[in-house]
Amino acid sequence: MNKPLDLRDLPDLPSQARSAKSLKTATPQPQVGISRVHEAAHLHVSGEAVYTDDIAEAQGTLHAALGLSPVAHGRLLSIDLEMLRRQPGVVAVLTVADLPGENNCGPLVHDDPILADGELRYLGQPVYAVIATDRELARRAAAMARQVVRTEALPAVLTAREAHAQGLYVVPPMHLSRGDPAAALAAAPHRLDGEWAVGGQEQFYLEGQISYALPQENQGVLIHCSTQHPSEMQQLVAHALGWSAHQVTVQCRRMGGGFGGKESQSALFACVAAVAATRLRKPVKLRVDRDDDFLITGRRHGFDYRWSVGFDDDGLLLAAEIDLISNCGHSADLSAPVMARALCHFDNAYWLPHVAMHGYCARTNTQSNTAFRGFGGPQGALAIEMILDGVARRLGLDPLLVRQRNFYRPGQDVTPYGQQIDDHLLQPLTDQLITSSAYHDRRAEIAAFNASSPVLKRGMALTPVKFGISFNVVHLNQAGALVHVYTDGSVLVNHGGTEMGQGLNTKVAQVVAHELGVPAHTVRASATDTSKVANTSATAASTGSDLNGKAAQDAARKIRQRLLPLAARLLDCNETEVVFNAGQVHGGDRSMTFQALVAQAYLNRLQLWSDGFYATPGLHWDRAKLQGHPFYYYAYGAAVAEVVVDTLSGEHRVLRADVLHDVGQSLNPALDIGQVEGAFVQGQGWLTCEELVWHPQSGLLLTHAPSTYKIPTANDMPRDFRVALFDAPNRADSIHRSKAVGEPPLLLPFSVLLAIKDAVAACGPARCDPPLRAPATPEAVLDAVEATRAM
Numbered sequence: 001m002n003k004p005l006d007l008r009d010l011p012d013l014p015s016q017a018r019s020a021k022s023l024k025t026a027t028p029q030p031q032v033g034i035s036r037v038h039e040a041a042h043l044h045v046s047g048e049a050v051y052t053d054d055i056a057e058a059q060g061t062l063h064a065a066l067g068l069s070p071v072a073h074g075r076l077l078s079i080d081l082e083m084l085r086r087q088p089g090v091v092a093v094l095t096v097a098d099l100p101g102e103n104n105c106g107p108l109v110h111d112d113p114i115l116a117d118g119e120l121r122y123l124g125q126p127v128y129a130v131i132a133t134d135r136e137l138a139r140r141a142a143a144m145a146r147q148v149v150r151t152e153a154l155p156a157v158l159t160a161r162e163a164h165a166q167g168l169y170v171v172p173p174m175h176l177s178r179g180d181p182a183a184a185l186a187a188a189p190h191r192l193d194g195e196w197a198v199g200g201q202e203q204f205y206l207e208g209q210i211s212y213a214l215p216q217e218n219q220g221v222l223i224h225c226s227t228q229h230p231s232e233m234q235q236l237v238a239h240a241l242g243w244s245a246h247q248v249t250v251q252c253r254r255m256g257g258g259f260g261g262k263e264s265q266s267a268l269f270a271c272v273a274a275v276a277a278t279r280l281r282k283p284v285k286l287r288v289d290r291d292d293d294f295l296i297t298g299r300r301h302g303f304d305y306r307w308s309v310g311f312d313d314d315g316l317l318l319a320a321e322i323d324l325i326s327n328c329g330h331s332a333d334l335s336a337p338v339m340a341r342a343l344c345h346f347d348n349a350y351w352l353p354h355v356a357m358h359g360y361c362a363r364t365n366t367q368s369n370t371a372f373r374g375f376g377g378p379q380g381a382l383a384i385e386m387i388l389d390g391v392a393r394r395l396g397l398d399p400l401l402v403r404q405r406n407f408y409r410p411g412q413d414v415t416p417y418g419q420q421i422d423d424h425l426l427q428p429l430t431d432q433l434i435t436s437s438a439y440h441d442r443r444a445e446i447a448a449f450n451a452s453s454p455v456l457k458r459g460m461a462l463t464p465v466k467f468g469i470s471f472n473v474v475h476l477n478q479a480g481a482l483v484h485v486y487t488d489g490s491v492l493v494n495h496g497g498t499e500m501g502q503g504l505n506t507k508v509a510q511v512v513a514h515e516l517g518v519p520a521h522t523v524r525a526s527a528t529d530t531s532k533v534a535n536t537s538a539t540a541a542s543t544g545s546d547l548n549g550k551a552a553q554d555a556a557r558k559i560r561q562r563l564l565p566l567a568a569r570l571l572d573c574n575e576t577e578v579v580f581n582a583g584q585v586h587g588g589d590r591s592m593t594f595q596a597l598v599a600q601a602y603l604n605r606l607q608l609w610s611d612g613f614y615a616t617p618g619l620h621w622d623r624a625k626l627q628g629h630p631f632y633y634y635a636y637g638a639a640v641a642e643v644v645v646d647t648l649s650g651e652h653r654v655l656r657a658d659v660l661h662d663v664g665q666s667l668n669p670a671l672d673i674g675q676v677e678g679a680f681v682q683g684q685g686w687l688t689c690e691e692l693v694w695h696p697q698s699g700l701l702l703t704h705a706p707s708t709y710k711i712p713t714a715n716d717m718p719r720d721f722r723v724a725l726f727d728a729p730n731r732a733d734s735i736h737r738s739k740a741v742g743e744p745p746l747l748l749p750f751s752v753l754l755a756i757k758d759a760v761a762a763c764g765p766a767r768c769d770p771p772l773r774a775p776a777t778p779e780a781v782l783d784a785v786e787a788t789r790a791m
Contacts, residue, residue, distance in 0.1 A: 188310025207256025
């Protein structure tokens with residue numbers, strides 16, 4: 001019988017869209033920047049990949065479901081627990097009174113209750129947990145909230161503007177300024193005042209929130225949790241139980257997507273499952289369905305903006321003042337660092353000599369909004385892109401020209417928060433993209449098309465990206481790893497990062513294989529586990545490969561250094577002559593296999609495992625003044641989007657997108673190109689079709705299912721999608737001079753929104769500035785078309 005095809009046995013693919021230069025090292029090593037297949041690709045396509053809900057259930061497993069608040073704001077008067085306990089299959093009902101420890105799942109501010117305690121803060125807030133013998137029975141009982149929960153309704157605040165007007169905030173306002181913007185505004189030849197808003201975005205991970213808790217001996221609990229932050233889950237569960245952290249173990253083999261939605265908000269589900277399991281001494285699984293997931297958890301923060309900018313005849317920005325008001329929901333969650341990153345990314349690619357930014361984190365009676373790919377960066381940068389587009393249209397200039405004139409350049413390269421930009425890649429990157437996309441020729445073609453087409457209008461835009469890489473909070477920029485080499489020459493690596501489909505384990509395995517000079521398929525990455533690598537940071541802020549790759553490299557390098565003297569002795573050569581490559585160890589005119597060397601090392605009692613650690617150097621940040629050096633480096637990119645808009649229906653189609661993105665010296669071009677493509681489409685969805693709607697009286701999230709919340713599909717992909725990687729190794733000492741790729745490309749589809757705006761502008765007079773809102777749904781486009789024609 002023929003051996004089944006295993007994708008891991010396929011030869012290395014050639015690098016795509018780049019010509020990577022190998023790093024110069026003392027001894028030649030296997031190339032890292034190659035397009036290896038995702039380590040679990042064959043499991044994903046065959047359906048064999050094990051997610052939390054696929055783990056075989058232990059005997060006696062019970063199932064939990066959550067009873068949700070039926071009002072957006074009110075007082076909790078009583079719960080008819082006896083009626084719930086009488087329902088079929090119900091084993092127990094838990095309320096806040098049954099929590100042995102702290103009733104909090106907030107990651108930074110302890111203001112987010114696990115179960116409602118007296119006050120009901122939003123429609124969908126968990127009030128009680130039903131534990132039953134069957135998941136459907138638990139859900140049926142939990143769904144009786146309107147029958148069993150007695151409340152006293154209170155006025156609800158549902159919009160950020162309303163909360164801002166009342167001074168309701170989850171954290172104090174933030175202010176970041178430079179120069180004298182008031183005087184510069186007064187002296188500017190031109191002034192532009194505006195208001196705008198962008199909606200939030202649901203993470204819509206394919207695998208919903210889930211935790212499976214199994215009691216262990218001697219007051220311990222093991223939790224399988226779909227989370228981006230196992231260490232935080234460990235701490236919050238320990239607090240909820242009133243235990244120490246060493247009694248709680250959290251494991252995560254993989255997630256079916258996270259996008260930030262499982263950074264902090266997996267905690268509520270982990271805490272409920274753990275409390276129920278330890279109280280009943282039975283395994284308990286809590287998996288919410290999509291509707292409840294929408295109603296319970298938060299998402300990307302929607303932002304409202306109010307700005308005033310001053311500029312000259314050439315479109316150079318002279319001054320800017322802006323209010324950024326985020327809808328945070330009922331609790332702080334991660335809203336403070338989200339706003340801080342938004343403020344630090346308002347400048348995007350541009351020099352702002354005089355600027356004042358004011359960030360307000362509004363408290364509303366809605367789900368507590370949280371991390372989402374980009375973490376406030378997209379909301380901050382989008383504002384300056386809308387402003388520059390408005391400036392260009394006021395002056396009758398090509399928006400690309402205005403953008404280029406305002407780029408950071410030597411001598412004008414210090415950000416408003418005080419960090420100097422030590423590379424200037426945007427101008428050469430943009431120049432390359434302008435040429436490869438035939439920008440100017442196509443713009444002339446679009447103008448000719450629009451002049452002869454009364455119904456269909458085409459538009460085009462080029463937008464750049466400058467995105468800072470590191471956690472806003474300095475101490476989070478650290479990681480640990482363990483590398484084990486077994487006597488047969490195989491290698492196991494465990495690190496603190498979590499795999500959510502992005503290929504982190506593949507990249508870390510490549511790094512370890514490179515360092516030990518062994519084939520990548522001999523290195524295996526194991527599940528993230530708090531009992532192996534402790535006190536880890538979330539897999540977020542695009543730092544997964546940077547931090548965990550460096551930590552794993554450190555561990556593997558220690559093992560290689562231990563092996564060097566033995567290898568030199570066995571090969572009868574100097575240590576400097578020893579080369580680890582392709583599973584062989586060479587020295588002088590002799591060689592041996594890596595496996596043979598490892599076997600000898602074991603006989604010689606050499607340690608064949610090691611820990612590794614990495615902390616990003618050079619970071620400092622004053623959170624009170626919003627000044628410092630918060631980012632290790634910047635990732636850059638640019639995109640050109642061309643769209644066609646049907647002015648009768650408001651529908652649009654992305655005809656072509658050209659993307660050139662900077663990932664430094666790529667660890668894996670195939671994975672990186674996939675991340676750029678996915679981020680582009682996800683960002684396009686946020687800005688064009690994903691619309692969140694709450695009922696204005698009841699506060700019910702009306703778009704809480706795929707039937708009403710529209711994510712982009714394959715039909716929304718650009719018809720002609722051209723993605724390339726910019727060839728420029730990172731100047732910072734990142735892992736093999738690569739750059740982060742998870743979040744920065746989500747800003748690239750700003751070009752789609754502004755291309756739609758460009759097409760709408762063709763419906764009106766010269767120098768008109770269409771009032772297009774985001775997301776640019778067909779309704780929004782039609783409203784903008786009508787307003788533009790009336791100008």
